[in-house]
Structure formats: structure tokens, C-alpha cells
Amino acid sequence: MEKLISGYLFPEINKRKKALLEMNPKAKIISLGIGNTTQPLTSHVVSALKEASVAMGTKEGYSGYGDEQGLPALRKKISETLYNGTIGADEVFISDGAKCDIGRLQLMFGHDVSIAVQDPSYPVYVDGSVIIGATGKSKDGQFEKIHYMKCLPENDFFPKLEKKTDLIYFCSPNNPTGAASTREQLNELVEFARKNNSIIIFDAAYSEFIKDKKIPKTIFDIEGAKDVAIEVNSFSKTAGFTGVRLGWCIVPKGLKYSDGSPVINDWNRIMTTVFNGASNIVQKAGLAILDKKGWKETKKLIDYYMKNAEIIKKGLDEMGIENYGGVNAPYVWARFPGKKSWDVFSEMLDNAHVVTTPGSGFGPAGEGFIRFSSFGNKEDTIEAMKRVKEIKIMKK
């Protein structure tokens, strides 16, 4: 744990926000920073939560410990609605969220593994690997034993697959770049993993933000993926469950260690030993998200956030700022050639009172970029882009 640079990114952002507020106590700061949802739960989901709560107060409706693997009805529903039945209900493990599942996967794979991550990437892939002891020392912002795969506009945000590793963390639609990998790219990824006996940990947390029907929403849409991939996903962004906590992990039965033993057996043991099931009340709400009425409302919620992404992109386009993502993903990735991420961040905070996330916080290849999140209110997003335009700081 000593190796870990102690939580640099978000505390530093908060420190700079605080400094601004001390200088300028009346500043109305708008956050397009962290990917935190802001819109209420849909009415159908609220009804389900209420119903589940009331039932727990009755003799007939009360339930204690459920299966650690999740409510059978929810496992089945996810299998049927989100995977079209191609993934078995018994391959779906319900959890309290993707971040927590990633931590448990790292526990399962232990410290004796080599790892590849996209650069830039969601910090937990690396931080969790450091904690479990799978990495070496840190040097120039990179850890030994982790292979950083550069994802830049120049390679269409799809890395050159060259180094064989035991695990490959891969996130699409991507956080932070907003890039959604095409079928061809994912084919290449799966083929590479098959050739090298690697296991892909595929983070599909933003899959429901994909609009383009040609882009796969799950790695298991790719032939051969069931032998090499695990998928984590969650209702956090899809249904505004960031605080409610509900996710899932798919471990296909066909996925095996090099000695031929199935990974799913170990995962089952991990889930039954260090986890005790997601909240039963929350799992009932998960069922509501996936029924006809709930799904319709959920789609509207997604549309709302994707309108914000449009507003952000339009604003950046009008300023002539190079930007990516925001079409099949809720993040917009803006480039400022020749500038440092933190400098752009500070300019925007100090002059427009708008919080973003410095790209360099997601890995060395994020330097010179800034991430905009579309999870704010529409009004705030419009106001933020207006302010940014007025100060013109972002012009090249």
C-alpha cells in the first residue's frame, strides 16, 4: 500500500476548488468533473423500492440472507434482457457495483499476474492492482509490471496490442476518452487474448450510452469472447444508481485457467466468502429497471444526459477545440495541444468557475486533455459552456 500515490486526483481538485472559494466566496461553481449522476430515479423504480420496503415489513414479504450470487429472478432478467439469453443466468453475479467487483476480481487473480491497461484509464484498475501487490515500483507515473497501452486520437483510441499479459483491463465506451470500440477493434482484442491466453476484464459500465447500432454493447457479442473475457457492468450511470449501488459481473463457464479449471468456480467462492449479496430491496429495483415500463423511462434518463454531451461538444466545436467522445459515451475528451491538463483545469476553474477533470489524472497519455462529464443538469451544462466561451481561455 505504501507504493500508492495517495489519492492524488480528486483531493487535488477539491483543494483547488476550496482555494477559489476562499478568494471568491460568491463564485457559483459548476461541476462537469466527476461522473456523478444528478437526475432523480424514475417513477417506476421508486415504486419498486417502496414496494420492496413495505414487503420487508410484513411476515410474508420479509427476506433475510439471499444468495450471495444475487436474486435468481434478477440474474435471469439480466441474462434475458441485456444478453439476449446468450449468457446463462448462472453466469450472472449480482453485486454492489462495478468498482467493488473489480476489487474482488483483483483479489481472485492475486498478486502473481501481469497486467495491461488502456492509457488513459479509470484509476481503479491500477490502484487495486497496486494494493493486491501485483505491481512493482512507480516511476514517472507508471508502475512496474503494468503495461500501459496508449490510446490517442492518432490510433483512434484503440491501442497497439503487442505485449502478452495475464490480464487486460479494457473499458468501452471508454472512461475517460468517450471512445467506443468498433466490432472490428473488439474482434482484434479478443483474438489477441485468445492467442496469448490472456483474460480480458471488460468494463461495460457505459454500454447503454451507445447509440450506434453497429457498436457492440457487450464483449460477449464478439465471437470467442466467452473463452477469454469477464464483463463488469452496473446500473450506476444507466439508471442513476451511483448512490443506490447495484451492478453485475459475467463470468462465462467457458473461461478457464491454463490448467483447465473454470474461473467461475473461484469467482463463486470469492463472492460467497467476502461478499454477502447486494441489498435485497435494491435488487428488486433492478428488476423494475429491466421491465418494459422501467426500461422506457431509463432510456429517457440516458437521453437527457446525452443531450448534455451534445451541448458540451457543440460548445467546444464552436470554440474550435479538438474534442472526442460524447456520441456513444457520456464523456467528452477535449485536447489542448501544448498545454498541461492541470493548467487548463485551473484556467477554467479560476476564470469560468467550471470544474472539469484533468486528463493527466487518468494516466500519462491523458496529458494535454480535459474530461467533461455530461452527468450534470441541463441548465448548468448550458451555463458552464456559455461561461467557458466568454472567457475564451480555451482558444488555441
Place this chain on the structure above:
Amino acid sequence: MEKLISGYLFPEINKRKKALLEMNPKAKIISLGIGNTTQPLTSHVVSALKEASVAMGTKEGYSGYGDEQGLPALRKKISETLYNGTIGADEVFISDGAKCDIGRLQLMFGHDVSIAVQDPSYPVYVDGSVIIGATGKSKDGQFEKIHYMKCLPENDFFPKLEKKTDLIYFCSPNNPTGAASTREQLNELVEFARKNNSIIIFDAAYSEFIKDKKIPKTIFDIEGAKDVAIEVNSFSKTAGFTGVRLGWCIVPKGLKYSDGSPVINDWNRIMTTVFNGASNIVQKAGLAILDKKGWKETKKLIDYYMKNAEIIKKGLDEMGIENYGGVNAPYVWARFPGKKSWDVFSEMLDNAHVVTTPGSGFGPAGEGFIRFSSFGNKEDTIEAMKRVKEIKIMKK
């Protein structure tokens, strides 16, 4: 993970139950086996859940990601009501349950630690340690690198403290023996840990079942404990939250590694990296448990289960069967000298159709014992003890 004997205890119980039902499909099996709560949530808690659900559907009441460490109001409330303010709110970390916290503690301490556990004990202390790689091979039901501390009626279920280890798992009131350690015993434990630079992981999940006012409900009632102990606790048994999921972990600021660095910093990093907070709706219900009305109702729920413990004890006493616990704990630990736990289990299942838990499943020193759980319905508990008496199998 290969070292782990694959989930022996509860699958084996289910297998034997199934076999009985195949032979005798009409058998009405009563379970006094696993410690699963059966009584509805209290009305005040249900109201709080409903209210929190409705709020999440409104613009003003919605909240996304909360602090990974927990809702500040709940941390404060736990500090004030359950620790009388002697533990700071910032030393309270809210979680999805004690079992999950134990897994995260094991992740934090890593594989390079020596461990002591009570024998018998809750299986997760050992199983989780095996998964993280802290143990050696298994021999005669014991793992190398784990020191098993025998707890028997002969030593008042308090072990001889003799071997220095980095970690000491200690559960009081105890699962499975039902023994609640006295202040003198806990003083001895803390003193031993202080002398040896050990860290106690104190599992207080059954603390609210203590009736005797002289028995400490928390290890932090013991002088000097703040320098050597971590405490895990949960609302699972106290408030029927086994399926709802809410617990907490206390890491005092004074607890330090041998190099002088505070353990709480590492714990904070673990919680922010591989955890993302307990469900915000559930945390609101936690606040309701601890307010005046909620606590009164909760006490009644505890009384209900403790009446069952009385019924079980009375039944065993009348049969002349040596038994322990059930006074300051919801488990009754019955002894059958000269018999094997699994044989007694089978006799009771096959002839009385009553499920218990074989003591040997909790460790070698549990051999010859059976655990009765008081978390069933009152009517079922009465009926179960009636049946057991009728078959008289338990007579010595």
C-alpha cells in the same frame, strides 16, 4: 484458492436435507441452522426506507455517489449512540456488512501476516485469510500459519493466550459458542495484544444481544483497546438487516503499524479504492434504527429472538443436555460427549426433521457440539424442541 476446501459445511447440510426430502417428501423441516433472521423489519425502519426511496425520485432529494466512508450523519449517530462519543465519527466507516469488511481488512493486511483465531470460529476469518494467501497448507482441518486458540467449556470459552501473532480474530458474543467474554477476559486480551504488537480484529456483530450490563458491548470499552483493535459490527442481526446490508467498521486513529504510520489511512484508501459506499437508501434506514423510536422497536426484535434462545435452552436443560450460550447471545451451543457433530446433526434431521449446524464445521474444537440458532419463528422453535424431546435421541 486451491487450498480452500470448497465450502464444505452448508452445501453438505443442504445435501442431507435434500436426501431426507427425497425419502420423506412430506417432512416439515424446521431450520434452527444458519443464523438467518426471520422477523419483519420494524415499522419505523420501513417508513424510513419508503421516505428515502421517494426522496430519490425528486430533484431535491436525489443523491448520487456519497462518501465511500459513509453518510456523515450516520457515522456521527453511530459514534454518539453506540460508542457514547468515545469513538470519533471519522473513525466510523459505514459498509455493506461485517463479512465484507472482514474481506477488505484481509486485503489491507495482505498475505504476509501471522494469524490467530478462536477455535471454533466463524469460517470467514480463516477462509478469507486462505484466499489472500496468508496461510500455508491444510492438515487435519487446520491451516499452517494460523494459530487455533481452543475455546471450550473447560476454559470458559476464553483461550489461553500464548502465541504472538500479527492479527487476532476475536468474536464476542461468540458465534458459534454463544459465549460473551467478561471485562476481565477482554482486559487480558487487550493487554496481550499490546504486549505483542498484535492487532485485534474484534467482531461485535452480536453485541446488542448482551443482557448482562457488566459485559462490554464493544472492545473499546476496554482501556488501551484503541491502540490495538479494529471493530466490525452490523445491523444484520440487531435489526433484521441480513438481506438489507448495512454494517460498520471502527478503525481508531491511535492504531498504528510498527513503523508508526496510522492504520486508518490505509483503511481509508482501501474503502475509497475497492468500495463505493453502502446504498444511500439503506443508510437512511440505519439512521432510523438508531433514533429513539427505532431503537425501542429494535430492542423488541432482539427480545423476540432471545425468547427463542430461552425456549431452546429450556428444552435442552429438560433433556439434561449440557448447553452454553443463549443468555447474552442468540446461539446455543450443545454438547454431546462421545458423539460426532455430524452424527448428532443427522439423528436430529432424520428423526425430528430439525436442522442445526454441526459444531465441527466451525473448527476442530467444535467437534461433539451442535449449534442452535434462535433466529427462527417462535412457533417453529417451540415445535422443533418438542419434536427433539419426543425422539429423545439427544439423551446421553
